[in-house]
Amino acid sequence: MLRPVIDADGAPFWEYAGRGELRVQACAGCGELRFPPRPCCPHCQSFASEWRRVSGSGRVWSYVVAHPPLLADYAELAPYNVVVVELDEAPRIRLVGNLVAGPGEPLGSLPAERLRIGARVRVVFDDGLPRWVPERT
Known part of the structure; x- marks a missing residue:
């Protein structure tokens, strides 16, 4: 089975998936959910982020x-x-x-x-x- 290539920005996604949780990156400044993960919010340009659980x-x-x-x-x-x-x-x-x-x-x-x-x-x-x-x- 092929495995994903994991980069630093996406590593938390795969860590949570390994625990059976679907989480997506969210801006800690404006709350905008984003995927794929990246260092900067495209909405407000904040570099603060968190990982929010979503329903799936x-x-x-x-x-x-x-x-x-x-x-x-x-x-x-x-x-x-x-x-x-x-x-x-x-x-x-x-x-x-x-x-x-x-x-x-x-x-x-x-x-x-x-x-x-x-x-x-x-x-x-x-x-x-x-x-x-x-x-x-």
């Missing part, structure tokens, strides 16, 4: 189903989906991940015909990686 609920903003040829580490898993999820608390924040049938389920466990833009989803964690599952209504 959102909606599928976009998606693609990947087919070979792919990176070698993923080729045998294809086809699988990659989704862009818009968070409820911060509609301008969109996180990329995979939509799976349930917690602990593998890539490709959700049939492609079940993917829908606008579908309600919630975050789950698999070995420190955020994944998304359909929200039960």
Whole structure:
């Protein structure tokens, strides 16, 4: 499995994810939520920041189903989906991940015909990686 490249600005995101928490960076000056993490607030230019826990609920903003040829580490898993999820608390924040049938389920466990833009989803964690599952209504 490919692992993310972790830089200094994004390290707290991955530390929290490893604990099963979805947190995003927020400006400690104006409160603006931002992702990807960065040293300076694009809204007020403050360098003060904190990490706020978010619900992990959102909606599928976009998606693609990947087919070979792919990176070698993923080729045998294809086809699988990659989704862009818009968070409820911060509609301008969109996180990329995979939509799976349930917690602990593998890539490709959700049939492609079940993917829908606008579908309600919630975050789950698999070995420190955020994944998304359909929200039960």
